[in-house]
Amino acid sequence: MPSNDLGPVGEKPQPDWILELTEQLPGVIFQLHRAPDGRMYFPYLAGSGIQKLGIDRLDLAQSALPALERLSEDGYPRLMAAIERSARCQSPITTKFQLRLADDRMSWIALRAQPRKIDTGTLWYGMMIDISEQMAEEQRLRRLSDTDDLTGLANRRKLMQRLDEEISLSNRHAFPLSLMMLDIDHFKTINDTWGHLQGDQVLKDLATLCQEILREEDLVARLGGEEFALLLPLTPELHCRKLAERLRERVAIHDFGIGPKRITVSIGIAEHRIGDSQETLIHRADENLYAAKHSGRNQVMVGV
Numbered sequence: 475m476p477s478n479d480l481g482p483v484g485e486k487p488q489p490d491w492i493l494e495l496t497e498q499l500p501g502v503i504f505q506l507h508r509a510p511d512g513r514m515y516f517p518y519l520a521g522s523g524i525q526k527l528g529i530d531r532l533d534l535a536q537s538a539l540p541a542l543e544r545l546s547e548d549g550y551p552r553l554m555a556a557i558e559r560s561a562r563c564q565s566p567i568t569t570k571f572q573l574r575l576a577d578d579r580m581s582w583i584a585l586r587a588q589p590r591k592i593d594t595g596t597l598w599y600g601m602m603i604d605i606s607e608q609m610a611e612e613q614r615l616r617r618l619s620d621t622d623d624l625t626g627l628a629n630r631r632k633l634m635q636r637l638d639e640e641i642s643l644s645n646r647h648a649f650p651l652s653l654m655m656l657d658i659d660h661f662k663t664i665n666d667t668w669g670h671l672q673g674d675q676v677l678k679d680l681a682t683l684c685q686e687i688l689r690e691e692d693l694v695a696r697l698g699g700e701e702f703a704l705l706l707p708l709t710p711e712l713h714c715r716k717l718a719e720r721l722r723e724r725v726a727i728h729d730f731g732i733g734p735k736r737i738t739v740s741i742g743i744a745e746h747r748i749g750d751s752q753e754t755l756i757h758r759a760d761e762n763l764y765a766a767k768h769s770g771r772n773q774v775m776v777g778v
């Protein structure tokens with residue numbers, strides 16, 4: 475094909491070996507045409523991925539709609555915005571989205587395409603490839619890096635990330651937000667008396683108790699050792715204090731495998747104030763935890 479020929483390749487005869495090569499590709503290569511009125515179609519489509527899509531390429535040569543209708547709810551506006559931006563700035567499209575394939579599976583698709591202005595609108599030269607496996611692996615690794623090994627709770631890294639998001643929402647919209655810092659009392663004695671394995675079991679059971687008492691949108695994290703943080707979005711201090719009391723009482727009567735009434739916790743609470751950073755909010759909750767420890771442990775403290 476001459477380099478100055480910008481027309482659709484689907485209209486030109488191709489040698490057999492090109493046809494064979496393109497049909498075997500593990501993905502899809504395409505030309506996508508968009509007219510000034512926004513209508514789109516694929517003048518050229520090739521690759522083994524077309525079978526997985528399960529839409530006749532002759533239909534797609536008339537209109538891109540049957541493929542666009544398979545996009546996920548958030549994938550559709552994202553792709554449309556990418557196409558619009560690419561046409562306006564004549565910049566490449568680099569995006570990914572979820573698409574329903576012929577077997578009804580939602581697959582993650584990566585799309586790269588280069589636009590060219592032509593007389594009849596914009597013509598993209600691009601490729602799509604199924605990246606569902608990579609996305610699943612990425613998700614698995616992200617979960618691992620966000621999770622505390624022993625309890626399966628969120629770890630400090632995840633807490634900081636959520637705290638960042640929730641604080642910026644609260645700063646912007648004045649949504650209430652509360653944070654509890656919780657520490658097991660005399661945990662060293664528990665380890666020394668019952669052994670480290672039993673100590674680990676206490677930590678796991680406490681993680682379960684915390685999760686049972688909170689809502690799904692709350693976050694329980696283990697910060698390390700016997701220290702936990704509970705982040706409660708849309709929760710004012712008064713409500714948080716009631717939950718903290720309930721949790722403290724439940725822990726105090728629970729049998730962690732060493733008989734009931736053996737374990738207690740101290741809890742410090744802080745409510746978000748406009749302008750707070752992660753550090754100031756955590757610091758206030760920590761100060762209250764410290765005060766709870768120094769006032770005799772097995773209590774909830776709010777004051778500072």
Ligand SMILES: Nc1nc2c(ncn2[C@@H]2O[C@H](COP(=O)(O)OP(=O)(O)OP(=O)(O)O)[C@@H](O)[C@H]2O)c(=O)[nH]1
Pocket residue numbers: 624657658659660661662663665669670671672673674677698699700767771
């Ligand atoms: N079993 C177990 N113990 C841990 C883990 N991480 C930290 N610890 C132990 O937790 C204990 C914490 O002891 P301290 O910091 O003295 O606190 P404490 O004994 O709870 O005393 P107060 O907090 O003042 O009530 C130490 O003995 C640590 O070895 C863990 O993952 N598993």
